[in-house]
Amino acid sequence: xxxxxxxxxxxxxSGRGSNLQAILDATRDPAYPARVVxxxxxxxxxxxxxxxxAGGVEALWLDPxxxxxxxxxxxxxxxxxxxxxxxxxxHAGYMRILSGVYCRAFAGRAVNIHPSxxxxxxxxxxxxxxxxxxxxxxxxxxxxxxxxxxTGPIIAQAAVAVLDGDTEDSxxxxxxxxxxxxxxxxxxxxxxxxxSVEGRAVRIRR
Ligand code: GRF
Numbered sequence: 001x002x003x004x005x006x007x008x009x010x011x012x013x014s015g016r017g018s019n020l021q022a023i024l025d026a027t028r029d030p031a032y033p034a035r036v037v038x039x040x041x042x043x044x045x046x047x048x049x050x051x052x053x054a055g056g057v058e059a060l061w062l063d064p065x066x067x068x069x070x071x072x073x074x075x076x077x078x079x080x081x082x083x084x085x086x087x088x089x090x091h092a093g094y095m096r097i098l099s100g101v102y103c104r105a106f107a108g109r110a111v112n113i114h115p116s117x118x119x120x121x122x123x124x125x126x127x128x129x130x131x132x133x134x135x136x137x138x139x140x141x142x143x144x145x146x147x148x149x150x151t152g153p154i155i156a157q158a159a160v161a162v163l164d165g166d167t168e169d170s171x172x173x174x175x176x177x178x179x180x181x182x183x184x185x186x187x188x189x190x191x192x193x194x195x196s197v198e199g200r201a202v203r204i205r206r
Contacts, residue, residue: 007034007191010086012094013041017048018176019092019113019183024055026184033191038084040077042096058084064096074102081106088190091145092183103147108197110145111190113183115175117141117157122150127172130162138162138171140179142186144197155195155202158182 006027011020020039027035039052040060052059060080067073078101081089089110091098103110116126118141121133130138139159144152158178162171189195194205 003033003191003193006032007187008037008085008087009034009090009187010081010084010088011036011039011048011052011090011092013039013048013092014043014046014095015048015093017046017051017092019090019179020048021051021055022180023090023092023184023187024051024057026187032184032188034088034187037086038081040080042073042094048093070097070099071101074099078102078105088187089145090183090187097149098145098147100147103145106145108144111142111155111186112145112150112152113179114141114143114150115139115172115179116150117159118143118150118154125168127175128168131166131168131171136162138175140175140182142182144202153197153200153202155189155204156182156186 013020024036026032036057038058038060039048040062041049042062042064044061049059049061062077064073089106091112114126116130117139121129137159139157141154141157143154146152160174160178189204196203
């Protein structure tokens, strides 16, 4: 069945927000089947929140210090998202570990972007790990989020070459170009109802 209303997307971001920007830019096309209804950050001064405001999207800061533990923070986060009827969460550089409280609430409805070809190089500094390992091909993965770190079913990947003389920064910049293309594309596929999960395998109906 074709949806008439755009998919209501929330974005979690702790930092720079360039992936958020790519998503916001995509949603400017009236034919794009999703829109961002809220951007949430755990960092008050995250540039991502400024990008949200500049794009006319609600920017919400939740202060981790105001909560006694991870679960109560995440419960508040879930309440805020449910109040805005968020249908899909996009994790775009969110640096906090998400607890079961959040993961259960958004199981199958949250996607994360990670700058490596998973399952290689999960966790922090993926591009540095790729350089240190000497791989010749690196890239980006968009996957469903689960309770592990960068472990959920893979929706889409894009590869880039690692060149002689690459540094962590030069490789990260090459990967970022693919991130900005891939994340909005995956959101489109989800919004169009083309994505289904069977165990670890994600099927995409083209
Ligand atoms: C990106 O490399 C993303 O893959 C990773 O964190 C970085 C966030 O960058 N999860 P930005 O804040 O979207 O610019």
